[in-house]
Amino acid sequence: MKLYSYFRSSASYRVRIALALKGLPYEYAAVHLVKGGGQQLSSVYRSVNPDSLVPTLEDGPHVLTQSLAIVEYLNELHPEPPLLPSDxxxxxxxxxxxxxxxxxxxxxxxxxxxxxxxxxxxxxxxxxxxxxxxxxxxxxxxxxxxxxxxxxxxxxxxxxxxxxxxxxxxxxxxxxxxxxxxxxxxxxxxxxxxxxxxxxxxxxxxxxxxxxxx
Amino acid sequence: MKLYSYFRSSASYRVRIALALKGLPYEYAAVHLVKGGGQQLSSVYRSVNPDSLVPTLEDGPHVLTQSLAIVEYLNELHPEPPLLPSDxxxxxxxxxxxxxxxxxxxxxxxxxxxxxxxxxxxxxxxxxxxxxxxxxxxxxxxxxxxxxxxxxxxxxxxxxxxxxxxxxxxxxxxxxxxxxxxxxxxxxxxxxxxxxxxxxxxxxxxxxxxxxxx
Known part of the structure; x- marks a missing residue:
């Protein structure tokens, strides 16, 4: 898996926690939100995620966006430890x-x-x-x-x-x-x-x- | 079930759609977000939902807030028709x-x-x-x-x-x-x-x- 992330982004931080709790290894691709007017706005990053937002998670051929959707996805595919209660x-x-x-x-x-x-x-x-x-x-x-x-x-x-x-x-x-x-x-x-x-x-x-x- | 809702609130509107798609009957409790400075700020409503936001769904003894969490809940308890794909x-x-x-x-x-x-x-x-x-x-x-x-x-x-x-x-x-x-x-x-x-x-x-x- 490859995570497009900015160290200070809260939404990226959420996904990093979920990946760490699940013990899943991933490649870290830094996207600087301030430098050069914001690398998230570059055509290179927009071809990955047209929303120009971080994080984006690439899991094989799948490109996943929106931190909460990504965490739910990780939790569904890697159920242990569970990140949602059973009730x-x-x-x-x-x-x-x-x-x-x-x-x-x-x-x-x-x-x-x-x-x-x-x-x-x-x-x-x-x-x-x-x-x-x-x-x-x-x-x-x-x-x-x-x-x-x-x-x-x-x-x-x-x-x-x-x-x-x-x-x-x-x-x-x-x-x-x-x-x-x-x-x-x-x-x-x-x-x-x-x-x-x-x-x-x-x-x-x-x-x-x-x-x-x- | 009882839904605290404001007719114009997008978040309330989302839950109303989910309830209608599931065919679930409910009591409608209007909370006017503008009148009198906003009924959502009243102590009566805050005792239901301290966030002072609509919607709130009461399902028996359970008080549920945040529209997306409510829709996921309704979808889990009443799976048909499904509001999320199977994959x-x-x-x-x-x-x-x-x-x-x-x-x-x-x-x-x-x-x-x-x-x-x-x-x-x-x-x-x-x-x-x-x-x-x-x-x-x-x-x-x-x-x-x-x-x-x-x-x-x-x-x-x-x-x-x-x-x-x-x-x-x-x-x-x-x-x-x-x-x-x-x-x-x-x-x-x-x-x-x-x-x-x-x-x-x-x-x-x-x-x-x-x-x-x-």
């Missing part, structure tokens, strides 16, 4: 936590959105930082109220093993720290992310440990 | 198209994001419209280049039956039309959405046919 209601819970990160927080604070705010709307650095912080606060606030009383929460979002939910949570917390967002109001969210970050697979997948890390 | 690679394709809408287009043009642009960043109506249009163009542009050459495309996104991908595509096209976004550059996207809209289940689920339609 349908628990699965819906895990997927919904993952989607709360992937649909409510991450897209609004994506690099291209921040670039649009700056370049097309001319917002100040301060307004851009406030925007970022606002959506993390809205998203983590909602997650915290949900998870603090959730009976399924254990060492991880759903019990004692990491799932798709932890795979999405960790990169978002890593990102928030990178932008120096205060996280004191989200103790459950932070504790869960820190628990997962202690695992070897999560360590291997983190941005600093990628070949293209700066 | 893992095709499933990844369908999920990735669904996520291209749910993660790349919809969140950035969500009501609360448009409200933030207006109220906190003070952008003009024109800039807000241009923002909306920009992200539809980016998202539909990427979808169009992907789908126009995709061998799996048939009457629907994946062959001859509607899937999770069509469930996400239709509300986004409906929304773009509501905002008068020109769609001439996306003939495949529009054709697929129009094919799906002809089905009775998609008609039943559309905003105009909801009890809270204005």
């Amino acid at each position: 349908a209601v628990d699965r819906a819970y895990v997927r919904s936590v993952a989607l709360q990160v992937a649909c409510e927080i991450h897209p609004v604070n994506n690099l291209r959105v921040l670039q649009y705010l700056k370049n097309s709307l001319g917002v100040t650095e301060e307004q851009k930082t406030e925007w970022y912080r606002h959506w993390v606060d809205v998203g983590f606030g909602a997650l915290e109220s949900r998870l603090e009383d959730e009976r399924r929460v254990g060492e991880f979002v759903c019990g004692g093993t990491p799932t798709l939910a932890d795979i999405c949570l960790v990169p978002q917390v890593w990102n928030a720290r990178r932008f120096n967002i205060p996280l004191d109001d989200y103790p459950t969210v932070v504790c869960l992310a820190d628990n997962a970050m202690k695992l070897e697979a999560f360590k291997m997948a983190q941005p600093a440990n990628q070949p293209d890390a700066e | 893992a690679v095709d499933r990844a394709y369908v999920r990735s198209v669904a996520l291209q809408v749910a993660c790349e287009i919809h969140p950035v043009n969500n009501l609360r994001v448009l409200q933030y642009l207006k109220n906190s960043l003070g952008v003009t109506e024109e800039q807000k419209t241009e923002w909306y249009r920009h992200w539809v163009d980016v998202g539909f542009g990427a979808l169009e280049s992907r789908l126009e050459d995709e061998r799996r495309v048939g009457e629907f996104v994946c062959g001859g039956t509607p899937t999770l991908a069509d469930i996400c595509l239709v509300p986004q096209v409906w929304n773009a039309r509501r905002f008068n976004i020109p769609l001439d550059d996306y003939p495949t996207v529009v054709c697929l959405a129009d094919n799906a809209m002809k089905l009775e289940a998609f008609k039943m689920a559309q905003p105009a046919n909801q009890p809270d339609a204005e």
Whole structure:
């Protein structure tokens, strides 16, 4: 398998965690999202993935995009260890936590959105930082109220093993720290992310440990 | 089952389509996202869903959130007709198209994001419209280049039956039309959405046919 990835991309980070948890080897193809105006926009990369987004996973002849779809695919083809619980209601819970990160927080604070705010709307650095912080606060606030009383929460979002939910949570917390967002109001969210970050697979997948890390 | 829904919400619309395709009856609980500053922010609704987002599906004692997680749940519990293909690679394709809408287009043009642009960043109506249009163009542009050459495309996104991908595509096209976004550059996207809209289940689920339609 070959993973097109950018070390700092949350979505790439998710897939790297899943691959590491499954113990699957892969070739790392770096796509720099900033250098030269963004290598994801090059015709070479667009011929792989016309969306100009990372990650893309090549598995033999198959080209897979969208991190959550890739993780579900990896989980279906390589069931051990499972990244989703065996019960349908628990699965819906895990997927919904993952989607709360992937649909409510991450897209609004994506690099291209921040670039649009700056370049097309001319917002100040301060307004851009406030925007970022606002959506993390809205998203983590909602997650915290949900998870603090959730009976399924254990060492991880759903019990004692990491799932798709932890795979999405960790990169978002890593990102928030990178932008120096205060996280004191989200103790459950932070504790869960820190628990997962202690695992070897999560360590291997983190941005600093990628070949293209700066 | 009880669905908390707003007639215009794309995410609610997705779940309504899935329920209609499965032929599942449900009670409709309207949550008005604009009236009175937004009923989703009321303490009554927050006690159901602390995220203050629609939809929420109550299935007996279970409270389910996030439209894509709900659709996967419905599909697991009520397998007929299937909303995902039987092959893992095709499933990844369908999920990735669904996520291209749910993660790349919809969140950035969500009501609360448009409200933030207006109220906190003070952008003009024109800039807000241009923002909306920009992200539809980016998202539909990427979808169009992907789908126009995709061998799996048939009457629907994946062959001859509607899937999770069509469930996400239709509300986004409906929304773009509501905002008068020109769609001439996306003939495949529009054709697929129009094919799906002809089905009775998609008609039943559309905003105009909801009890809270204005």
